[in-house]
Amino acid sequence: MDQHLLSIVLLTPLAGLLVLLFLPSGSKNLIRIWANLAFLAGFVVSLPLVFRFQTGLPGFQFEERADWIPTLGAHYHLGIDGISLLLVMLTTFMGVIATVVGWSAIQDRVKEYYAMFLILQTGMIGVFMSLDFFLFYIFWELVLVPMYFIIGVWGGPRKLYAAIKFFLYTLAGSVLMLLGILTLYFQHFQQFGFYTFEISELMKTGMSLNMQEWVFWAFFIGFAIKVPMFPFHTWLPDAHVEAPTAGSVILAAVLLKMGTYGFLRFSLPLLPKASADQTIVQILAVLSIIGILYGALVCLMQKDWKKLVAYSSVSHLGFCTLGIFSMNPNGIAGSVLQQVNHGISTGMLFMVIGVIYERRHTREISEYGGLAHVMPKFAIIFAIAMLSSAGLPLLNGFIGEFTIMQGAFEASRTWAAFAVPGVILGAAYLLWLYQRTMLGQVTNGKNLTIPDMNFREVAMFVPLIAMAVWIGVYPKPFFDVLRQPVTEIVERVHPGYFNGSQPQPALARAGAQAGDAR
């Protein structure tokens, strides 16, 4: 069983889909129950990964490998390390939550709705497990079409515009990334005489810095659009605002992480020279910082509740990419943890919006005010979600942001100095949002009669809050899992980082230049 564990986790949603297709489309509750069971099963079969994962082992675990297309050198090769473990678990976990979210919100074309989510789930899990670039690319693209439909069919008033914008943006990025992959693939062939898409094989390819930089930028466009990094973020607010709640939850919690994961799994280890190049690192760090500050500032301006949370994603993902490009253990580990955190806290924020939207069918912040009097349970849950996103100590956001700032500080004090206002602004826009919607007197008569959250709605928040508190109070298990893979990445990009003197990246660069000059 153990050697096929990953395949089982990957294929459970597809098996669920297969049965779903044979259910009569008229019986909506049957379909709902089945879809929820399928996602629950997906989560349950992924739990053994946590218990059997051996912390501290180098390389990948639960590996599965079979020839797939020998002519192209593509394999069915799955495996996970600490980073993928966290993201796979996040995916299966958020999958369960997101299906519960859609229970009553979706009344139309229920069967197709869940079918799309099941395909999406397979694609996302596959992305985090693939150790073969071709397989990765297939899964990477597989998520596009279901997400297009989720936004385009069940979305808000401008759904079609948002859906095609999301599709075009991400597809343009991924086809350019494909060219990067092919360049790397061909370089490997020229050096070794056989074609392969195995990541471990491609890592052996020797390339000049110039070539690495080109490939790096090709990958960058693919991943940066997905994250999304400034200035490629414009699809995100549209997609988030128009998507149904569950779509937004999955989009924020998991889909965006595919981009950051791509940087960690592919850009850094495959192109270490380009990744260590100071010009590239500086550009990316600056883009991350712009993303952090710009996202936060735009949040302050928003009149639309959901758009505000969407832009806050741009800001938070800026922290994640800043952590990655700090290229030190703290930065990267913090980044991965923050990705999980963002999934949990932004997921909660979107669910909060979903709850209120189902009652009032508007997302204008000015329509609300003083909701805490009418909906006390809702107020408490929203408070926790908001504080977790704002980075209050003892909740998850704090740990992630703090570790990233440590890493950024270690890499460059300037970066840290510019990123810190992002944290403050983050607290500002979230607290202000809370104040405007929840506190004070009820200003709008329509808000007086709305019911508080029901049992299902509270229940779907409980596991997320539990996770937020767990990470906030005792993050050690997470960092333990991350230590080994993060060490490997840092060692790959900055060889000798862990031996004694810990050269600063700037110094390492001076040394390298001296070496080149000789």
Add this chain to the structure above:
Amino acid sequence: MIESFYSGTDHFSIVPALMMALFGCAILLFDFLIFPDPRQRKWLLIFVVLAEGFTGYGLIKQMRWIADNGMALTAFDGSIQVDDFSIYFNWIFLIAALIVAVVSYRYLENAGEHHGEYYSLILFAQCGMYFLATGADLVTLFVGLELMALSFYVMVGFLRTEKRSNEAALKYLLLGAFSSGFLVYGFSILYGITGSTRLVDIVSAIASRHSPDPVVYLALITTSVGLLFKIAAAPFHMWAPDAYEGAPTTVTAYLSVASKAASFAFLVRLFYGPLAPFAAVRDVWAPILAVIAVITMTVGNLAAINQSNVKRLLAYSSISHAGYILLGLVAGNETGIKGIEVYLMVYTFMNLGAFLVLVALRRQKIIGDEMDDLSGLMKKSPGYAVLMLIFLMSLAGIPPTAGFLGKYYIFWSLIEAHQYTLAVIATLYAAVAIYYYFRIVKSMFVGELREKAPMATSFGMRVALAVSGVMTLAIGIYPEPLLKLAKESLLK
């Protein structure tokens, strides 16, 4: 007795073509003699199926012969050359002809033009394609091309009572004749400078001339113009949207797939490999073809964006696909030729599939090829909508469908040839293509259901759609057998 017919050399090399021609004539006779009632005419399909069966058997025998003897089968004093390359393309023609024939009867009945000669024309056109793929002599090639083109001129105008069909046929005929003129002009120059019509002699004669040789360039240009017309590459694409839109949809499907594949087989023969007269002047034509490919992709993709008629949209999309396939020739390496082969096979299934859905939309008194006719298809016939989605995803090149493989090979060959700029342009147009293909998807899945008349299905339609759909997915998920076949079918 049959066994002895499928061996030997001379007639063995053209057995498949003979079968098509014989059965084509048989249909003409039997249509007249035993099926005076139009409703019985669908039984003529038996002849088509038999013809394709014997053709397929012949192709398998030829494959065996080539494998056993380790060489190409040449016959008729070197004017026919059957090799793995030609057989690969003949499989494409066979698949296309069979699928188109099988879905046609319901369509033609609905259009009120069900006549037996339609099936003979399909076979005659395929017979012409056979000689395009196997010909090794300018005269054979030209006769093949004309046989194919003449059959298509008639088929495009098959809906005699419809104005657009007549207009399409006339346009196609005039421009086609014009392009054939160019082609023959090029051939005559080739004959003039070499004194032979056999490709082998022409190759050696050109090699012995010292370059640069303006006469060779003149032959190159005129021949290319003729051929680019046939594959509808810009700026010689003008006929395609009109012809595609006006022709009966089944004919459009056949024209866009089989005729294009045959012309590409011809093009590759003349530009690449041991029998190619123009292989020696690659440095001249490669950049020109690169520019033409880019213009073709630009015209095809940009013009498709605004089309409201789905047939016309698919016509422009097929122009842009021709641009992609040309890039394989521009790259000029083995991967590129493999890419052309893979792309054309994949294109056969996905493009036929997309047109088949339009064929099923043609009902009595409903033309059914406007974007609005597809609106809300998911509510009416989810099966058709999902299949159409698969075909459109494949045309757009999204994995895990077969179309991705075709694009993948083209990109790969460009990277191998260090043509990075072309590769970037080609990839960006792949993103543009998403936009117009997904306009159809949007209409099918999000649009309101406008008219409730059921789809015109038939047994043949269901089988053909299932085959195209399954192949489009199967090649996308497990392409190994096809890729192997393409690898073995390179020009040697």
